[in-house]
Amino acid sequence: MFYYLIRKLLFLIDPEKSHTLVFKYLNVKYIQILIGLFLKPIPSIPIKCMGLKFPNKVGLAAGMDKNGEYINFFSKLGFGFIELGTVTPLPQIGNQKPRMFRIFQSEAIINNMGFNNLGIDNLIYNIKKSKFKGIIGVNIGKNKNTSIKNATNDYLICIEKIYYYASYIAINISSPNTKNLRNLQYGILFKNLLKNIKIKQKEMHQKYSKYVPIAIKISPDLSKNEIIYISNQLIKFKIDAVIATNTTSDHLYKKNKKKIKGGLSGLPLQKKSNDVVSILHKQLKRKIPIIGVGGINSLHSAKKKIKLGAELIQIYSGLIYHGPKLIRNIIKKL
Structure with missing residues (x-):
């Protein structure tokens, strides 16, 4: 109830401004101490995936903490893993504002952020100074x-820089908010990307004597044949995991009679994401684990995603609409 009262006030403010405001205060040391007193630790229910041991199946999706500024806060919510980013080699401001919109009646969010971030070096600095010893995924993109x-x-630049500090690395080639980025999911561009990523992973493995798994994050707007093609390539190049899915550009939400630009996340994405997870599960035959994300807003929807084939799940919009209680309820009852 307390969270919903706070949410009511925050939803009166522009989404991007309220996001910045909330996390600015949540990062205050004394606020974090209070949070630690109210949110008791959740018993671990370990699961092994990608060769890593996760305390539980529920993770924070990329996009919530792009620059790794709030790692200590998110670690207190009970997440089994935290995915930071998307981060790029160089800092960039992203797309023009306003670029984030709430669709309250649908429990959805549309973002057209465009990989706004402070760069990979800044993220490494924040990871090094955080006190979190759990699993950190780093989601990387192109400038x-x-x-x-x-x-x-x-x-490759991002992999080389972040390899030592990440538990796993997620390759974002599916955001709808960077021009032509999704072309990297197809044909020779996709094959060359996977080939070079695996060469770099092997190089870094030898350098640090540490194997860091690599996951590919794909779009929900792919056809069945495209998903089958991607599945075959993931197996061929021995990719460690696939994240399904990113946001969808297939929506008709409007503002001032014009379609809102950007990727849709939240409840309306649930079916699309589930369909992709289901096809992947049939094609991959458990050779490569699936991390399911998109539209998880309840224990029921979390169970559904896992039943369809996801070994791990991630939450983004559900946290915004339902608060920390959603995360803890899913972890305890999953």
Whole structure:
């Protein structure tokens, strides 16, 4: 009830401004001490995935903490893992504001952020100074000004820099908010990306004597044949996991009679995401684990995603609409 009262006030403010405001105060040391007193630790229900041991199946999806500024706060909510980013080699401001919109009646969010972040070096600094010893995934992307032809280089730069500090690395080639980014999911561009990523992973493995799994995050707007093609390539190149899915650009929500630009997340994404998870599960035959994300807003929807084939799940919009209680309820009863 307390969270819903706070939410009512925050929803009177522009979404991006309220996000910044909330986390600015949640990062205050004394606030974190109070949170620690009220939110008791959740018993671990370990699961092994990607060769890593997760305390539970529920993680924070990328996008909530792009720059790793709130790791200590999110670690107190009970998440089994935290995915930071999306982060790019160089800092960038992202797309023009306003670029985040709530669709309250649908429990949805549309964002057109465009990988706004402070760069990979800043993220490494924040990871190093955090006190969290759990599993941290780092979601990486390409800079806006890098051509699709040269995009692989941006991913390799990020992998080389973040490898030592990440528990796993997520390759974001499916955001609808960076021009032509989704082209990397197809044909020779996709094959070359996977090939070069695996070469870099092997190089870093030898350098640090540490194997860091790599996951590919895909779009919910792919056709069945495209998902089958992607599945085959993931198996061929021995990718460690697939994250299904990113946000969808397939929506008709409008503001001032114009379609809102950006990717839709939240409840309306649930079916699309579930369909992709289901197809992946049939094609991958458990050779590669699936991390399911999209539209999880209840214990029931979390169970559904896992039943369809996800070994781990992630939450983003559900946390905004229902607060920390949702996370803890799912973890305890899953």
